[in-house]
Amino acid sequence: MLLLTVGIWRLASGDDFPQQLNVHGGEAIYKAACAACHGTTGEGTPKALAGFDKPTSFPHFNKCDETTPEFTRDYKASIRDGGPARGFSPIMPSFSGVLSSSQMDEVIVYLRSLCKEKGWPLGELNVPRALVTEKAFPESETVLTTTVNAKGAPAVSNELDYERILGKRDQLELAVPFGWVQKETGGMTGGLGDIAIGDKHVLYSHLNDNPDGPLYESTGSILSVQGEVVLATGDQRRGLGAGEPSLGFFAAYDQLLPGQVFIQLQPGIDIPRHTEFGPRTAYLRTAVGRSFAGDGELGRLWSPMLEVIGNRDLTPGTKTDWDIVPEFQVTLNRRQHIRAAAGYRLPLNDTAGRPKQVIAYFIWDWFDGGLFEGW
Ligand code: HEC
Incomplete structure (x- = not known):
């Protein structure tokens, strides 16, 4: 009964990923939960597919100059609590309850690997x-x-x-x-x-x-x-x-x-x-x-x-x-x-x-x- 209530509440609140995602490894998590909006290479999905206008601050995870200076804690806050946690668009959903803290860390390590050029100092x-x-x-x-x-x-x-x-x-x-x-x-x-x-x-x-x-x-x-x-x-x-x-x-x-x-x-x-x-x-x-x-x-x-x-x-x-x-x-x-x-x-x-x-x-x-x- 409790599970049913939680399920109905989640459907009613429009949560896209109602369940804990049982996938491991940064790349696999990214493909399952992020690529639909962020694109397979991290540059973002075209509007026709993603269905939303990209905010000007939309990240391109494959661009080293944009991503390497970022703080991991900022990435994690947007992933855990959704875009508004860092004053970004609510199109970026919250993955709290969908990804565990360590899954979030794994996917961030993967995001970091999408910059292929060596030698950029990392934001940390x-x-x-x-x-x-x-x-x-x-x-x-x-x-x-x-x-x-x-x-x-x-x-x-x-x-x-x-x-x-x-x-x-x-x-x-x-x-x-x-x-x-x-x-x-x-x-x-x-x-x-x-x-x-x-x-x-x-x-x-x-x-x-x-x-x-x-x-x-x-x-x-x-x-x-x-x-x-x-x-x-x-x-x-x-x-x-x-x-x-x-x-x-x-x-x-x-x-x-x-x-x-x-x-x-x-x-x-x-x-x-x-x-x-x-x-x-x-x-x-x-x-x-x-x-x-x-x-x-x-x-x-x-x-x-x-x-x-x-x-x-x-x-x-x-x-x-x-x-x-x-x-x-x-x-x-x-x-x-x-x-x-x-x-x-x-x-x-x-x-x-x-x-x-x-x-x-x-x-x-x-x-x-x-x-x-x-x-
Ligand atoms: C429904 C579409 C959608 C999905 C699914 C999605 N995102 Fe996003 N994400 C966005 C949008 C749109 C933004 C840009 C928000 C803005 O700039 O106002 C964003 C922003 C971000 C940011 C903030 C970047 C910064 O500049 O600090 C991170 C990090 C991020 N997404 C990671 C992820 C990860 C990891 C996943 C999968 C676990 C994911 N996103 C799934 C749409 C999505």
Whole structure:
């Protein structure tokens, strides 16, 4: 009787796949449950066969540039709870009760195999962005970071960062700083800082298979290098720029550890054109954190992190300045492509003239949709 009631309820609710699908192996599951809409090669079925107009965000699982940056947890949320779970169309049905969690993981591994080109870094290696430390993964996103002095002379500095993936392994970065500082005569003055243009290049990336669970619990690592030119667009006399162009180089190495723990390392160097404007400086930035999500690991993502930052002038006899930044990042919308983070930067030594600061950012990963989509 109970079974009959459940059966009638399911028919009435229009569920297309009323029963648990007893098929195993990613490819077999895909053919049985997904190919009718997504096509045998993952490019989608023609409208005449599928019977629906494809939303502009319809995925092409065979296109590496579209699929490799995606997070497995986002795929799994759409499969388990249907498109609306990530702010997509309800044409994408929920497979909860049809596929078990491990069947979903199997079919995602199969989706991942439809990109036939090697060498694309996988989205799982895209660790949460820290407030100061730069990560290795190339992205297409816009980030606005604001830093405010918590004590001492009032100052507000902002940086608008535009990042765009170029092909398989590169990313363009354009950083536009602007801010307000206190004038010597009192009052505040504001303006543009030194604009930087850079290119990030991935040297190595590897994600280990995780036969016992989803890819987002896998381990792996990614290494990139970035070179940038900093232009003297800021007004040095007003404290908004260095006064002359400089070059910057850094490496970024991110490691995924078991238990969704991650470590980010970024050693780098800044080289002004003439040292009378300022010394060469070197830095080491590190961030350690972990991601937590409710709703069976697919809900809102919280990532507490701790950064340790060392800065040093490359002149004899100078000491390294150390800071720590406790912080967290959180996803704001259902699609999880709009995120925010906040933290507190605390100088540990040499604290004269180095105020405590509140730092916050807002990220829009426009690769995954518009600013107002997916809420
Ligand atoms: C009834 C047709 C239909 C079936 C059956 C179907 N899908 Fe979909 N799926 C869609 C549509 C349409 C979208 C695009 C939704 C959008 O972009 O708004 C989609 C989106 C997705 C996405 C989201 C991609 C992204 O960009 O994050 C994933 C993942 C997905 N489908 C996987 C599957 C899997 C795996 C199966 C089989 C277990 C499956 N789908 C079965 C129609 C379907």
